[in-house]
Ligand SMILES: O=C(O)C1=C[C@@H](OP(=O)(O)O)[C@@H](O)[C@H](O)C1
């Protein structure tokens with residue numbers, strides 16, 4: 001069991017590991033482009049390592065040394081039929097994007113993952129890919145893993161996704177890249193656009209418009225040679241939250257990706273009254289990057305919903321922690337997608353924060369959190385969900401006494417070194 005003690009203050013000048021979404025795509029697209037691509041800043045977390053292992057099984061030579069990865073791409077149709085099943089571990093991004101890619105390949109493959117993945121819905125991807133002509137089988141008619149895909153010739157599709165999901169959008173666009181004709185994906189609210197940005201840096205022509213993305217089939221990827229992955233704003237969010245709720249804190253986080261489809265957490269922190277500034281704003285590989293400085297300031301409650309939700313979906317667990325320390329009632333709505341992440345994050349956040357004495361209620365599509373509350377150290381569980389484990393650790397930094405968290409190995413999915421890093425940025429509470 002990992003323990004966290006109430007912190008005196010949070011201070012320092014740090015970096016966080018590479019962006020998970022960008023790291024997955026960097027490996028996938030490099031494998032699909034002919035020639036050598038060097039990736040730096042790669043997230044060597046369990047999810048992105050699953051992506052590497054799957055592409056090795058598809059015949060791609062990948063050398064990985066910590067944050068440095070070299071991929072010997074063989075072109076879109078250079079992949080070979082895997083001799084064994086492809087195990088994507090805990091990673092929803094890996095399985096859904098690979099479904100799109102494998103649907104275009106002239107061979108058979110089988111995808112499995114862990115028990116959390118086995119509960120996550122896949123019809124949202126199986127459905128449009130079948131419409132395009134892919135032959136996919138799986139439990140409950142393709143809703144759940146294991147999934148078996150026999151790829152082949154696809155036709156373009158005009159797909160109106162009922163959910164705002166970058167994984168759905170990316171899977172359909174990737175399949176569309178090798179389909180006959182044009183593929184258009186519409187979504188209710190704009191989800192993260194790393195696929196579109198990185199594919200453009202690999203020479204693909206695609207049009208983003210209000211409400212969707214359009215791509216023409218029959219395009220090949222051309223490696224840019226190097227891909228630089230910025231720090232993950234979803235990981236930085238835990239440190240930003242810590243500095244936002246522990247009095248007297250002052251923290252600088254360098255080299256963080258600030259793509260506007262991901263910066264909902266910055267908007268929310270500012271709206272709550274946090275003293276937060278972006279420095280040295282620049283663009284790297286078509287992705288906006290900045291250094292983020294935050295100083296403690298008292299917080300007030302917020303209402304969060306609508307188009308903001310996809311821009312902060314993975315940050316909701318830690319936003320709930322922030323809300324326990326903000327004056328007033330915070331309401332989060334339009335976030336039913338939380339129910340189909342690694343855990344049902346509405347249920348797990350509510351159950352675990354209640355152990356600290358937080359005033360938090362689940363709703364149909366979100367939660368309602370009463371602030372500000374004095375939290376008491378508790379023994380809580382990550383439920384095997386990295387973001388829940390880290391959010392509870394941040395709660396532990398303001399809770400009276402000591403907090404214990406079980407199943408914390410899950411944090412390696414997206415933030416290896418998390419507990420060591422929060423140790424280095426905190427001064428002990430001397431009260
Ligand atoms: O495309 C991606 O890299 C991701 C998309 C999001 O999922 P959805 O597409 O299911 O919203 C997000 O929650 C996940 O952590 C990463």
Ligand SMILES: C=C(OP(=O)(O)O)C(=O)O
Nearest residue numbers: 090091092093314341342
């Ligand atoms: C939901 C997440 O990832 P994935 O869907 O890739 O498992 C996450 O990282 O919070």
